[in-house]
Every structure is written in C-alpha cells, then in structure tokens.
Amino acid sequence: xxxxxxxxxxxxxxxxxxxxxxxxxxxxxxxxxxxxxxxxxxxxxxxxxxxxxxxxxxxxxxxxxxxxxxxxxxxxxxxxxxxxxxxxxxxxxxxxxxxxxxxxxxxxxxxxxxxxxxxxxxxxxxxxxxxxxxxxxxxxxxxxxxxxxxxxxxxxxxxxxxxxxxxxxxxxxxxxxxxxxxxxxxxxxxxxxxxxxxxxxxxxxxxxxxxxxxxxxxxxxxxxxxxxxxxxxxxxxxxxxxxxxxxxxxxxxxxxxxxxxxxxxxxxxxxxxxxxxxxxxxxxxxxxxxxxxxxxxxxxxxxxxxxxxxxxxxxxxxxxxxxxxxxxxxxxxxxxx
Amino acid sequence: xxxxxxxxxxxxxxxxxxxxxxxxxxxxxxxxxxxxxxxxxxxxxxxxxxxxxxxxxxxxxxxxxxxxxxxxxxxxxxxxxxxxxxxxxxxxxxxxxxxxxxxxxxxxxxxxxxxxxxxxxxxxxxxxxxxxxxxxxxxxxxxxxxxxxxxxxxxxxxxxxxxxxxxxxxxxxxxxxxxxxxxxxxxxxxxxxxxxxxxxxxxxxxxxxxxxxxxxxxxxxxxxxxxxxxxxxxxxxxxxxxxxxxxxxxxxxxxxxxxxxxxxxxxxxxxxxxxxxxxxxxxxxxxxxxxxxxxxxxxxxxxxxxxxxxxxxxxxxxxxxxxxxxxxxxxxxxxxxxxxxxxxxxxxxxxxxxxxx
Numbered sequence: 001x002x003x004x005x006x007x008x009x010x011x012x013x014x015x016x017x018x019x020x021x022x023x024x025x026x027x028x029x030x031x032x033x034x035x036x037x038x039x040x041x042x043x044x045x046x047x048x049x050x051x052x053x054x055x056x057x058x059x060x061x062x063x064x065x066x067x068x069x070x071x072x073x074x075x076x077x078x079x080x081x082x083x084x085x086x087x088x089x090x091x092x093x094x095x096x097x098x099x100x101x102x103x104x105x106x107x108x109x110x111x112x113x114x115x116x117x118x119x120x121x122x123x124x125x126x127x128x129x130x131x132x133x134x135x136x137x138x139x140x141x142x143x144x145x146x147x148x149x150x151x152x153x154x155x156x157x158x159x160x161x162x163x164x165x166x167x168x169x170x171x172x173x174x175x176x177x178x179x180x181x182x183x184x185x186x187x188x189x190x191x192x193x194x195x196x197x198x199x200x201x202x203x204x205x206x207x208x209x210x211x212x213x214x215x216x217x218x219x220x221x222x223x224x225x226x227x228x229x230x231x232x233x234x235x236x237x238x239x240x241x242x243x244x245x246x247x248x249x250x251x252x253x254x255x256x257x258x259x260x261x262x263x264x265x266x267x268x269x270x271x272x273x274x275x276x277x278x279x280x281x282x283x284x285x286x287x288x289x290x291x292x293x294x295x296x297x298x299x300x301x302x303x304x305x306x307x308x309x310x311x312x313x314x315x316x317x318x319x320x321x322x323x324x325x326x327x328x329x330x331x332x333x334x335x336x337x
Numbered sequence: 338x339x340x341x342x343x344x345x346x347x348x349x350x351x352x353x354x355x356x357x358x359x360x361x362x363x364x365x366x367x368x369x370x371x372x373x374x375x376x377x378x379x380x381x382x383x384x385x386x387x388x389x390x391x392x393x394x395x396x397x398x399x400x401x402x403x404x405x406x407x408x409x410x411x412x413x414x415x416x417x418x419x420x421x422x423x424x425x426x427x428x429x430x431x432x433x434x435x436x437x438x439x440x441x442x443x444x445x446x447x448x449x450x451x452x453x454x455x456x457x458x459x460x461x462x463x464x465x466x467x468x469x470x471x472x473x474x475x476x477x478x479x480x481x482x483x484x485x486x487x488x489x490x491x492x493x494x495x496x497x498x499x500x501x502x503x504x505x506x507x508x509x510x511x512x513x514x515x516x517x518x519x520x521x522x523x524x525x526x527x528x529x530x531x532x533x534x535x536x537x538x539x540x541x542x543x544x545x546x547x548x549x550x551x552x553x554x555x556x557x558x559x560x561x562x563x564x565x566x567x568x569x570x571x572x573x574x575x576x577x578x579x580x581x582x583x584x585x586x587x588x589x590x591x592x593x594x595x596x597x598x599x600x601x602x603x604x605x606x607x608x609x610x611x612x613x614x615x616x617x618x619x620x621x622x623x624x625x626x627x628x629x630x631x632x633x634x635x636x637x638x639x640x641x642x643x644x645x646x647x648x649x650x651x652x653x654x655x656x657x658x659x660x661x662x663x664x665x666x667x668x669x670x671x672x673x674x675x676x677x678x679x680x681x682x683x684x685x686x687x688x689x690x691x692x693x694x
Contacts, residue, residue, distance in 0.1 A: 027553060032606060043617045050553040053570050053614035054607040093643065 001030045002321035004314050005094035008037030009064040009081040010101020012304050015041055018100065021310025023051035028311075031318045034059050034094050036085035059088060067303055071104030075112065082106060086113045089296050096297035096317040098288065100305040106298065107149045107291060114294035117326060119333040123293035124161045125149040125232070125300060126168060127239050134223030139173045143227045144183075144220070147235035149291060155198035158182065158229050159206065163336050164292040165227035166209045167329040172320060173226065177210045181225035183234060184214035199229075208335050250274075287312025295326050354480045355411040356584070358401055359470060359497075362418035362428065362442075364488035364551045366394050385430035391549065392601035393572030393593040395435040400576065400589030401484075402438055407586065413477070416442040417469045419462040419491070423448075443469045455523060463496050464517065464526030470500045471533035479538070484584070485546045486575075489554040492520075494562050497546040498671055501565060503530075506539025507670040516673050544582065547575050556618060561676045567620055573597055574611050581625050587632055594638040605640040612639070 006022055008015045015035075019042055022033045032055055035042050039060040046056070063080040074080065082101045089097045090113035099106050103125070110123065126145035133140050145165050150157060162180045169178035182200055184192040189200045191214065203211040215225055220238060230238070253274060257264040267274065287309055288301040299317045301309055363369040368389040370379075398414055405412035414437075420428070422444035432439060445465050474483070485500070487493025499516065502508040508516075510531050517527045548559060548568045556568045569575045576593045579585040597603035612630060615621040633639045 039617065047557040047618065048555050050555055052553060054603070054610050057606075057610050057613065058617070 001032050002096065002318040003032040003034060003094045004317045004321075005034045005036055005059070005085040005088045005097045006310070006314060007081045007085045007097070007099035007101050008035040008042050008058075010099040010106075011301065011310075012067065012100075013306065014064075014100065015045055017305060017307045018310050019045035020049050020307035021305075022056060022314065023049045024307060024311040025314045026052040026055040029055075029315065029318070031055065031314060033057070033314065034085075034088065036061060036088065037064070037081040038062060059084060059093075065102050065105045067102050069102055069105065071102060071108050074102060074105045075108050080105075083109050083113075086110060086298070089298070090114055095321040096299065098299045098301065098310070098313045098317050100288075100301035100303055100310065100313075103148060103300060103303075106300050110291050110294055110296075110298050114296040114298070116293055117295055117330045117333060119336075120160050120164070120293045120329075122150040122153065122157045122160070123291055124164060125235075125289055126165060126292050127235070127289040128287075129220075129239065129242055131221045132223050138223050139169075139175060139226065141173065142220075142223075142225065143169055143173075143178075144235055144239060145227070145229060145292065146232040147239045147289065148232045151232045153195070153231040155195050155202060158195070158199040158231070159202050159336070160293070160333065162203055162206075162209060162211070162227065162229045163332045164329050165229060167332040168290060168292060168320075168325055169226050171323040171325050171328050172316070175226050178226035179210050179212045179224070180227045180229065181212050181215040181219070183217070183220070183228050183230035183238065185216065187214045187216065189214065195231075206336060208332065287314075287316045290316075290320065290325070292325075292329060295330075297321060297326060354482050355413060355478050356401070356405050357413045357415065357473075357477050357481045357483045358398070359473065359483060359485045360398075360414065360416045361487040361493055362416050363420060364391075364490045365486055365493070365549050366390055366416070367428075367431070368551075383427065385427050385434050388427070388431045390431070390435055391551070391572065392597050392603075393576070395437050396589070396593045396596050397572050397576055397579075397585075398437050398439070400585050400592065401579070404584060404586050404589055413441075413481075414439040415473055417466055417473070418443065419445045419465065421448065422446060441473070443473075457521065457523070461520070461522060463492055463499075463520050464522035464530060466496045467500060467503075467517075467530045468526055468533065470496070471503065471530065471537060474500075474504060474542070475533065475536060480540075481542060483543045484579075485543060486549070487546070488549040489552045489568070494546065494548050494559055494566050494568075495520075495676060497543070498562050498566065498676075499673075501541075501543035501546065502670045503534045504537055504539070504543060505541040508534070510535065512670070512673075516677070519677055545578070547578070549575070558679070561672065561679060563671055570614065571597065571611055573603075573608055574615050577612060577615060577626075577629060578620055580629065581621060587629070590629070591633065591636050591638065594633060594636075598638065605638060608633075609639050 006018060008018045011018060015037055019035065022035055023046060025031055025033055027050060034057045036059045039058050042058050061079050061081050061084040063077050065074040065077065065080045065082050077083065082099055082105055085097050085099065086109040088094045107123065107125065116123065124146035125148050126143050127147045128141045128143055130140055131142045143165050145161050166178050166180050169175050182196060182203065184196050190197060200214060212225055215228060217238065220228060221242065253267055257267050288299040291298040291300055297317060297320050299313045301313045360366055368391055402412045402414065416439060425444050485497040487497055499508065503513065513534060514527060514531060517530060543565065546566045548566060550568050550570050559566050559568045567578055573594055576585055576590045580587065580590050594608055612626055616623055616626045630639055634641060
C-alpha cells in the first residue's frame with residue numbers, strides 16, 4: 001500500500017479538516033497516511049472523530065507556513081510541516097505528498113527537494129476541473145496545466161506540459177489516448193503570438209500524443225479536449241474564472257430564492273438539477289492538483305479544502321503512486337526526446 | 338521481562354488475589370453482524386465454524402489465564418451476553434474450537450421477555466447485565482480483582498462503569514435508582530440491582546474496563562468515563578495496556594501480534610501505529626512503550642526505527658512530555674448526568690426538562 005504524507009497544518013481549515021479527511025481515508029482504505037504537523041494538535045482532532053490508528057502515523061514538527069506568507073522567505077523554515085513532509089517523500093519515507101498549504105511554498109519545496117524528470121525543464125501545476133461531457137463514457141473532468149507553477153513559458157515548455165498532462169490523464173483518467181489542446185485566442189494555428197504558434201507547430205509534428213489543435217476559453221468547460229495546455233498566468237486566471245462563475249451562480253440562486261416566492265418555487269423545482277451542477281463544479285469532488293514534472297509526486301489541494309477534498313486528494317495521490325505516474329511521464333518524455 | 342505494573346499495584350489486593358475477567362460476547366469476542374434482520378437471523382443459525390472471532394481475542398484470553406497461572410494466581414473468565422440462550426450451544430462449541438478456557442457464560446432469556454410482552458427489555462441490556470455482573474461478583478471469592486471487556490456498540494462502557502462504581506461503594510441506592518430509571522430499565526430489574534448492590538461489600542475491585550472500538554467510535558467520547566475505561570482499536574493495544582498493568586507477559590503480546598500479522602494481514606507498520614496511538618492518547622508512557630518495543634522489534638513484529646529520524650524522535654519525546662492519563666480511579670462516582678446526556682438524547686431532553694424520559 002502506498003504511503004502518503006499529508007501536511008496536517010496547511011490550508012484555511014487546518015488541522016481540523018485535514019485530520020478529518022485523513023481519518024476518513026484510514027477507515028475506508030488501506031492507504032498508509034503520515035500526518036505531518038504538531039502532534040498534540042493533530043491528536044486532539046483525531047480523538048474527536050472516527051479513525052483507524054493502524055493506518056495513521058504522525059510526523060511531528062512545530063512550524064507552519066502561513067497561506068499568505070512569502071514563499072521564498074518561508075523556505076528558510078526547515079521545521080515547517082510543508083517542508084518536513086516534502087523531505088519525507090524525498091527521503092523515501094513516503095511515496096507522495098498532499099498539502100492544502102501555501103501554493104508558492106509548495107512548488108518551491110518540490111523544486112528544492114524533488115529532482116525534475118530527465119528532459120523536463122519546468123514543473124507544472126495541473127488542475128483537474130469539471131467540464132461538460134460530450135459523449136457517454138467521457139471522463140467528467142479535464143486537466144488544465146499549467147495553472148500557476150510557471151508563470152511565463154517558452155514553446156518547448158508548453159510541449160513538455162502537453163506530454164506530462166497526457167501521461168497523467170492516461171494513468172489517472174484511464175483515457176487511452178487523451179485529446180490534448182492548446183489554450184489560445186482562436187482555433188487557427190497562426191493565432192496567439194510567437195510562442196503559441198511555435199508550440200502549436202511542434203505539438204502538431206509530435207508523435208505519441210493526440211493533439212487536437214487550439215481551443216478557446218469557451219471550450220474549456222466543453223468536452224473538446226481532455227488535456228488543455230497553457231502558461232501558468234493564463235491557466236490560473238482561467239481556473240479561477242471557472243470557480244468564480246460556479247460560485248456566483250450558486251449565490252445568485254440563493255438571492256433569487258430569498259427575493260420572490262415564485263422564484264423560490266421555481267428553484268425548488270430545479271433543485272435536483274442545481275444540486276447536480278453544484279456536485280459537478282465542487283472542487284471537493286476531485287481532490288487536488290498534481291504538480292507534474294518531478295520524479296516524486298505532490299498533490300496540491302485547494303486552500304479552502306474540506307475533509308472530503310483532502311480525502312479525495314489522498315486517494316488520488318495513492319492512485320498516482322500505484323499507477324506509477326512519474327515513470328509514465330518520464331517514459332513519454334523520452335519518446336518525445 | 339518486567340513492563341511495569343506490579344510494583345505500582347500498591348492499591349490493589351495482594352498479588353495472589355484471583356483475577357476475574359468479565360467479557361461481552363458479540364462485537365467483543367465475536368465479529369457478529371446484526372445490523373439488519375437478515376444478518377440477525379443468519380447469526381442465530383450460524384454454525385460454530387462459521388462464527389468469526391475478533392483477531393487476537395482468543396490469544397488474549399489464553400494469555401490472561403497463563404500469565405495469572407505463572408504468578409500462582411487464578412484468572413477466571415466469564416461471558417455475559419445479551420444473545421438468547423438458544424445460540425448457547427453454538428457459542429460454546431465456537432469457544433471450544435478456539436481453545437478458549439472459560440469459567441461461565443450467561444445469556445439473556447429474550448423469549449421470556451417476548452412471552453411477558455416486555456418488548457423494551459429485548460433491546461435494553463443495562464439492567465440484565467448489571468444483575469448478572471453483580472450476581473457473578475457475589476459468587477466470586479471476596480478479594481477478586483476484575484477486568485471488564487466490552488465494545489462500543491451498546492452501552493458496555495456505561496454498564497461496566499456503573500458496575501465498578503457500585504462495587505467501589507461510590508453509588509448509593511438513590512442515585513443508582515435515578516440513573517437506571519432514566520435509562521428506562523425495567524423497574525423489576527432496578528429493584529434487583531439495588532438489592533444486589535446493597536449486598537456487595539464496598540471494594541474498588543474493577544481495575545480497568547477495555548472497550549473494543551469495533552465501530553470506531555471517536556475515543557474522546559469515552560473521556561467522561563475517566564481513566565478506568567480504556568478504548569482500544571485492536572487487541573494488540575489491549576494486550577499492551579494489560580502488559581504494562583502486569584496482567585500479561587511479553588510472550589503473550591508477541592503471540593497476539595504474531596496472530597494479527599499471520600492471520601489478519603497486519604503489518605509491522607500497523608502495529609507500530611497502534612502502539613504510537615496508545616502513547617499519544619496517554620494510556621502508555623513513552624519509556625514503557627520503548628521497553629516493550631525493543632523485544633517486539635527483535636521478534637520482527639515492529640519495524641526498525643529509521644536512523645535518519647533520530648533528532649525528530651527526540652523532538653517528539655519532548656513534545657510528549659506531559660502527564661499520563663492518571664491510573665488512579667476517580668474518588669467519587671462518575672458524572673452520570675453528563676454521560677447520559679451525551680449517550681442518550683432522550684435522557685438529555687429529560688434532564689433539561691427535569692422529567693424522566
């Protein structure tokens with residue numbers, strides 16, 4: 001069984017929600033969990049919930065990196081849970097790391113302790129997000145990368161992201177030949193400036209991946225592509241936009257329900273559909289974003305992660321370990337050259 | 338090897354006092370499944386070889402007997418079960434199959450309750466169990482020490498705590514009656530409990546109450562029961578606490594650990610984590626855990642410590658520098674009002690309104 005180290009102190013609702021999530025995993029699976037953080041605080045939370053102690057170890061450390069802290073400065077705090085957990089994976093005491101903590105510090109910690117896969121120049125933070133399903137059997141999640149690890153990219157890095165994303169989707173989503181697309185401002189291959197045009201040309205010429213060309217912003221939530229590649233700045237804005245629209249929709253529905261009785265009645269009739277939509281857009285369902293490009297695995301959860309989101313992230317991490325995702329990516333990169 | 342305990346038992350009776358172990362059956366000894374009617378019927382008609390015991394429990398009972406014998410003591414094992422006597426034959430055969438030595442077993446005559454139309458009594462076990470425990474205690478030698486074993490499915494922690502407080506003379510007839518009435522125990526049984534309680538000579542006989550967390554109830558739930566109640570997640574944990582109390586030998590823990598590894602798929606890491614959990618919950622002092630871990634590591638039951646983690650272990654030790662859960666029994670009876678308010682919402686309501694649920 002894979003051993004997953006979990007940053008118990010990272011995230012807006014840590015350690016409560018993280019510990020609860022890990023407790024759920026310990027009851028439902030055989031995954032070995034190592035909670036990294038203040039032992040006393042973790043134990044206090046643990047004793048208040050149902051858990052199976054046989055699958056939970058605690059790696060004690062006293063320090064915590066705050067969500068708003070400067071990542072570069074935070075890297076000096078060697079006894080912070082995020083760094084201790086990353087080191088535990090680097091030293092083979094765990095197979096993967098899961099954190100809902102400071103994203104910047106998480107990426108820097110991975111870069112500091114995990115070696116990059118041979119041939120890869122930059123890591124990418126990939127986000128799994130819900131999208132419209134175009135045909136029966138299609139995975140209801142797509143992968144968008146990069147969403148913030150590498151703010152500006154060169155064409156070659158975008159090509160690497162495409163290869164890494166395809167490798168991850170092949171293993172985790174079980175899509176034999178995932179459709180890979182480049183996020184752009186138009187579907188024509190000449191659009192988007194020098195970098196995107198070069199990336200498009202190289203991806204088109206590349207064997208081994210199913211490149212379907214450029215997609216536009218409105219295609220993000222459609223089922224046209226399984227893996228969508230972009231630079232970190234664009235990806236992060238796109239991801240937050242998807243999340244924001246979903247949240248605004250829910251808020252509008254609540255406001256409408258309060259304002260008029262007839263609207264409330266109408267919403268009541270649509271309740272099942274709205275619940276379905278909420279489920280589909282709930283980040284807690286898909287449990288975190290993998291940081292791809294390193295020889296070791298790290299899953300970055302949403303800062304606001306609930307217990308369910310953490311539990312799903314731990315399960316995704318265990319699945320990625322079992323399915324040997326870094327090895328798959330390394331093999332794909334070797335083929336691409 | 339001494340793991341602690343005997344020298345600390347200054348409050349206990351003489352070492353040769355007989356040890357009585359009171360066991361619940363379902364979910365404590367047997368892994369019975371009866372959340373649905375179908376499961377209940379299947380359990381009733383199961384053959385002995387189809388019944389499944391909780392991993393390590395048979396070895397633990399054998400270990401308790403053997404450890405007592407090695408000290409020139411007697412350990413008596415009694416089962417009190419709320420199952421009907423009709424399944425008694427199958428249960429006895431199962432115990433024989435497991436090679437578990439026992440000295441008595443009592444079942445609840447559910448048919449009698451049905452016949453008398455006392456349907457509530459079918460599910461209410463506090464009165465029945467208290468009566469049987471008190472009867473058993475009155476029949477036992479005067480200076481016995483007792484250990485109680487139950488689970489988190491019903492009210493074992495409450496029943497055993499009431500029993501312990503009655504034996505210790507900490508619960509007078511009036512508050513005991515009020516508690517039993519609040520739980521809606523049959524008035525006839527309440528009268529019987531009170532009558533038996535008055536005959537019991539006051540002596541703090543119950544050393545520990547072990548609750549097998551079969552349902553994985555949060556351990557914090559049991560804090561109200563005080564340090565006498567020890568919730569454990571598996572019988573390896575129970576064995577470790579018993580060894581530290583001087584009630585089991587190292588070889589007994591090794592045997593239980595080996596059975597868990599060989600027959601139930603446990604790994605060294607799972608046992609490591611179980612041991613650590615006991616230390617973190619304060620039921621085991623770190624030095625005792627380390628004394629215990631060394632031979633278990635040598636036997637291959639626990640994993641070897643990672644040398645790279647030396648400094649972190651020192652840090653952890655400093656972090657764990659806190660008082661253990663007190664071994665001293667409470668000076669007064671437990672706060673049963675708070676306990677009932679927590680375990681019984683109906684009782685909570687009654688307490689709030691000043692009535693009887």
